[in-house]
Amino acid sequence: MVADEIGHGHATVRVPYSDSMLRPGNTVAGPFMMGLADACMYAAALSLLGDVRLAVTTSFNINFLHRPSPADLIAEGRVLKLGKRLVVLEVTV
Known part of the structure; x- marks a missing residue:
């Protein structure tokens, strides 16, 4: 994963394409996208919270x-x- 941008309350994270991301049917596996989304939201949250x-x-x-x-x-x-105590975020992949 590469953090292309982390700003005040937002983040953009990229994963370079690899055949290992694919599941049968030649589509990207859902759990892979979920991991990327979670990492991106974590980066956006920490941009406001600092090192927590x-x-x-x-x-x-x-x-x-x-x-x-x-x-x-x-x-x-x-x-x-x-x-x-709680941060609410949204992410698009």
């Missing part, structure tokens, strides 16, 4: 709206709400 060792994911929902082409995957995440 115990930042963990408490809830994760994903909707697969289209089949990605076999190419680099790019995740763009942003903080929607920064609370005292």
Whole structure:
């Protein structure tokens, strides 16, 4: 994974394409996209929180709206709400 950009409350993370990302049917495996999305949201959250060792994911929902082409995957995440104990984020892959 490569962090292309990390700014105030947002992040863009890219994974270069590899055949190992594919599942049968020549589509990118869902768990692979979920890992990328989680890493991107973590980077966006830390851009506001700083170095927090115990930042963990408490809830994760994903909707697969289209089949990605076999190419680099790019995740763009942003903080929607920064609370005292919880950060709400969204990401697109």
